Amino acid sequence: MGQTPIKPTLKEVLRDRWGDDWLIGPSSKGFWHRLEHLTPVFAAYHESFSGAGVLIAEADPLQFLAACLAAWSESCVVVLANPRWGQQERQQVTELVAPDWNAPLAPGLRAYPCQTFGTAPGQILIPTGGSSGQIKFAVHTWKTLLTSVEGFCAHFEVDQVNAYCVLPLFHVSGLMQVLRVLASGGSLVLQPYRDLKAGVRLPLPGGGFLSLVPTQLQDLLGLGDEFILWLRSFRAVLLGGAPAGRSLLDGAQTAQIPVALTYGMTETAAQVATLLPEEFLAGHRSSGRSLPHASITILSDQGQPQSPEQPGQVVIRASSLAQGYLGGGSEMVVGSAHPTGVKPFATDDIGYFDNLGYLHIVGRSSTKIITGGENIFPEDVEAALLTVDGVRDVCVVGLPCDRWGQQLCALVVMASPARLQDLPELLNPLVAAYKRPKRWILVGTLPRTPQGKLSRPQALVLAQQILGTEP
Structure with a gap:
């Protein structure tokens, strides 16, 4: 029976790639220079205040990368923050850490000492839960990521990942692009999305990966044939x-864009199911099949496995599950921290597997609207409305209603x-009448x-303000 290969540490990965010209957009030379300068700063901080954390709220991507990787490689507890958080979000973070x-x-660097009780050296805390208005942090390690x-x-x-990143680095969707590239020996484009939307496209070695949210893909498809050819590459x-x-999605298929629909979240270190582009282009519309490191099951209300459909x-x-949460009223719940490393993570998502083993997400339990005794997932209604010509965006909310319990309202x-x-x-x-x-x-x-x-809480408030029915 063969031994499990020993995984390289972050410090070893950085050592092996030291001096590589791996960044496109920002200067690779500038990155390595900053990393070399900051590493002893964080090493000294960790030695003096073992167990203390470092909160990074850096807007400059080069500064962010250098600070994050320097602190993390020196076993600091790294806390990632959105540099554009307002006063309300900052207050929540202040109460947490x-x-x-x-x-x-360091002078000119938005990296601050913070308190991370209950954590362990070398953990990285990635923010989540902002759409509900209550920030918390998923606690990951180099191993889970x-x-x-x-x-x-x-x-x-693929053995090597080349990535074109226009997503925020403090978010798991941006951070994982960095780590895929670093660990596999690839190249990374870092570019503000506004520059890409304005028509600036940077060169990336062939066969790369571009990560987008749906509104971004909609934007880029509307920029003409040159962008469509670029997306196809x-x-x-x-x-x-x-x-x-x-x-x-139908428009992307018609344009022959190699879309890979993904399912994952901060707690899972990004995707745990993904539809391959060739499946998408063949007409599949699902979140695909599970990735090798993940196992997904669908359970009934009684906790029993559901049949297909x-x-x-x-x-x-x-094995990529976060070790727990910090903040948001959540316990430090287990995932990969469980002794067996396989304790399940019960999500808020409702979905099913079809007869071919493809995962379909129906909606979220927490967004469910109950009207007249009927359970409605707003995502279902929104998906139907988005097939109507001329509908660019939509959000369905449940207005409080004495007669129906909740009344459906579409923005x-x-x-x-x-x-x-x-x-x-x-x-x-x-859709059905109800x-x-x-x-x-x-x-x-x-x-x-x-x-x-979509920020559904904000959309509900907006609807009540427009209708004059604020509580």
Whole structure:
């Protein structure tokens, strides 16, 4: 029986890649220079304050990378923060980890000492839960994230990952792109999305991966033939973070874009199921099959495995699972920290496997709307509305209602506002009667998180403000 290969540490990966020209956009030379400068700073900090954390709220991507990797490789507890968080979010973070905002660990660097009780050296805390208004941190390690990298490479059958990153690095969707590239010996483009949308495309070795949220793919498809040809050049365009409308996916297939629909979250170190591009181009519309490092089951309300085509709670076992949470009223729950490393993670998602073993996500238990005794997942209604020509974006919320418990209300962004009055009739043949919204609101834009996810709490408040029904 063969021995399990020893995984390299982050310090070993950085040593092996030292001096490589691996960054496109920012200067690789500048990165290595900053890493060399910051590493002894964080090493001294860790030695003097063992167990203390480092909160990184750096907007500059080169500074972020150098600070994050220097601190993490020296066994500091690294806490990632959104540099654009406002006063409310900063207050939540202050209550969780008490960063000293007035004492950066190096001049000109937005990295601050903080308190991370209950954590262990070398852990990295990645923010999640912002769409619900309550920030918490998923606690990961180099091992859990590297396991995700290995599963990704095996699923796509690649030894080296080249990635084009326009997503925020403090988020798992951006951070994992960095780690896939670093660990596999690839190259990484780092570019603000606004520059890409403005038409600036940077060179990346062939066969790379581009990660987008649906609104970004919609934008880029609208930029003309040159962008479509560019999108086709990727090994895969990873699409996740929010549900994608059928019309967008059909348009991407018509344009022969190698889309890979993904399912995953911060707690799982990004995707644990992914549809391969060739499957997408053949007409599949699902989250694909499980990655090698993950096992997904669908459970009934009684905790029993569901048969194919029967929806239930999505439960994940994976060696990439976070070791727990810090904040948000959550316990330090187990995942990969469990002695066996396989304790399941019960998600908030509702889904099913089809007869071919492809995962389909129906909605979220927490977003369920109950109207007249019927359970409705707003994502289901939204997906139907997004197939209607002219509907650009939509969010369905449940307004408090004495008669029905909740009343369905659709906030809609449309190419032609005058067509709003036609939507009820156009939707009628697409969904059951109890799923049809009773209120319709035309809006110019919908509230979203920095990762492109709908902020349903904010959308509900917006609807109540427009209708004058605030509680």
